[in-house]
Amino acid sequence: MNTQLLFDSLKIKSIIGSLPESVDHIEVDSRAVQPNTVFFCIKGHTTDGHDHAQSAIEKGATVIVAEKELELDADQVALVVVRNTSRALAHIANHFYQFPSKNMNVIGVTGTNGKTSVTNLIHQLIRRGGEGSALSGTIGFDLDGTLYASANTTSDIITTQRMLVKAREADVSNMVFEVSSHGLIEGRLWGVDFDVVTFTNLTHDHLDFHGTMEHYGYAKGLLFSQLGQDLTKPKYAVLNVDDEWFDQYASMTPFEVISYSMEKPADFFATNIVYLDDRTEFLMHSPEGEFQVETQLLGIFNVSNVLAAIATLYATGESVSSLVERLKEIPPISGRMELVQTSAPLSIYIDYAHTPDAIEKAIQSVMPFKKNRILFLVGTGGNRDKSKRPTMAEKASLADYVVLTTDDPRYESYDSILTDLEKGMKHEQYALIGDREEAVRHIMEIAEPDDIIIFAGKGHEDYQIIENTKYPHSDREIALSVAETRF
Ligand SMILES: Nc1ncnc2c1ncn2[C@@H]1O[C@H](COP(=O)(O)OP(=O)(O)OP(=O)(O)O)[C@@H](O)[C@H]1O
Ligand SMILES: [Mg+2]
Structure with missing residues (x-):
């Protein structure tokens, strides 16, 4: 890929040495560097990529992107100094992989509990409707039925872009992300063009990382602001009326909000809930009418999760009656009740x-x-x-x-x-x-x-x-x- 084009989208502070005409790879992990790679020095919790620039060069990096000047041999490598290497990476990874999320149907789900459950439901409902779907989350990266391991619920910027590329190469046009608050705060999803973002709930967890519930709530809210402002394409936020963060998250986006609830009238809400030991049944009120819903998923929270999943796919254009039919066949989610x-x-x-x-x-x-x-x-x-x-x-x-x-x-x-x-x-x-x-x-x-x-x-x-x-x-x-x- 032409190096100049790649860096055109950035305001660069300085370049030391000369950029090679083209580069073949981009990388944040020095151990994975190959010849002719652009290596990004990212400051993490335990390691600082700036300390690994030299070993990246030894493995063949020809461009180093850093936040400060480093003592490197300018004959061997070009050093590009930028204000923030994570931001630079989000831009460059998108250019490098040619904006894979742009032409896909991309769904993100966040919240304290229920992310894995809701993303799995969405993924399986899409697949049972005959379309391909990829899913990234706690359980790994599931490319339309083939599971690959992943280190975190929300992966880093490059891994995220590569998953989107893999999906695109496999002709899979739907990608569902389980989105953690850590991932949002660290900007790991910068550059992902979401179409629908869904919120489950916000309750006490991870306060060792976020300090207060306010900060934790703010972190989750970043997903809704990441829908952007470009109204040329319909996008939706799917929010839980039963959670006190509903109004705040709704205020973070200009896009239409679709609501769901277990307790109050909303676009999607449940009444007449029957909890059985092998299935759950309820009457679902929806913008397309009332439906008797039956699911093999158990537990109170799964009623809320089912509503969230159906509302999300309704937002993408699916028919509610077809979703209700497909739902019956979906087996319980591994390790969730x-x-x-x-x-x-x-x-x-x-x-x-x-x-x-x-x-x-x-x-x-x-x-x-x-x-x-x-x-x-x-x-x-x-x-x-x-x-x-x-x-x-x-x-x-x-x-x-x-x-x-x-x-x-x-x-x-x-x-x-x-x-x-x-x-x-x-x-x-x-x-x-x-x-x-x-x-x-x-x-x-x-x-x-x-x-x-x-x-x-x-x-x-x-x-x-x-x-x-x-x-x-x-x-x-x-x-x-x-x-x-x-x-
Ligand atoms: N909507 C919900 N409300 C409250 N609790 C829930 C909800 N959905 C699931 N749970 C509970 O949380 C547990 C974890 O569910 P799930 O794995 O779907 O959540 P998660 O958000 O992906 O969690 P993690 O942050 O650990 O990845 C379930 O086993 C269940 O006990
Ligand atoms: Mg999870």
Whole structure:
């Protein structure tokens, strides 16, 4: 690609050395640099790309983009100094990959809880309608049915652009992004031309990173401002009326707002909700009339998630009646109120609840079909937002019996985690067991017929991180092995 053209969109502070006529690659990770690469020095949390410029040159970088002058050999490489390398990267990556998001239908979903669930629903509904869809999120990058691993819920600028390119090359015209607040604050989605952006909810999480709920809410709101101001193309924000951030987010965009709610009249809202232990049914009111909805997804929050997904695809032009038909076939989402198949006389659910709000909703979800007790196991991660711990346990107290444990303790001691959790307990029926395997065994040992057991926090994850090592761990397998010996 012509180097001059690539840099034309930027106001450059200075260039030292001369730019090569053309370049073949762009990169932010010095280890991945190949001959004739433009290397961007990005300041991260743990490393500063400026420290890796020299090793990028050794691997063949011919242009270094940095925020300051670096001592480099000008015969070997051109140094381009810009004000902000992340911003420069967003521009250049788009030029380099030829604006892949521009001609695609791009959907972004943000919120504290429900992002993975809603993006999965949207992705599957599109695919069941006969179109291709790519999905990027916590579970990885799913290119129309083929799953690739990814490091974060929201990937960096280059990885994001490359995913869009892969989708374009595979003739997939829909791309769904799960958007984290970290990703928004760090500008990882700069340059993605969204068509519809959807909000689930905002409740307590990640305050170790954001400090206050105001800042956290502001971070999520960036997604709505990223719809832009270009009214030549219809775009939509899909917002949850039940959340207090509705008005603020609506005010961040000139585009039309489509609303949904579980409690109040909105463009899409639910009444007559019936929670069953293998499916959920409700009457959905929509701009295209009323529909009886049936889904295999369980739990109160999934009614809200289904409304969000249907409203989002309605915004893209799909017919509501067809979406309702396709929804029936969609299986539960892995590790999200997922019922475990067992011959034991118990109902066992695997869920990913790791915030106070999600815990409360997970327990409330099984109350309608409670016959005996509700047993609830939850842990919290070490070296992460500690302020949510007591409230997590407080919400867990809604269950008849609670096991408090760990969920990736990292470098923190079991005692330190459990002491924080214990502070929030509202009744005496609980056990504190740091080792998660032992905790799962304990809850299974005390289970009685007709009990409902929820294992929360791990969801689809199949590991436990202790210090910096990932050990294989599956709540489901441990629970089933105990169930076999007991029932
Ligand atoms: N709409 C919702 N409201 C409240 N809680 C929800 C909602 N949807 C899901 N949950 C709860 O949150 C858990 C995580 O759901 P999901 O993985 O969809 O959220 P997420 O936003 O992707 O989370 P993460 O930020 O960890 O990626 C679920 O297992 C469930 O307990
Ligand atoms: Mg997620």
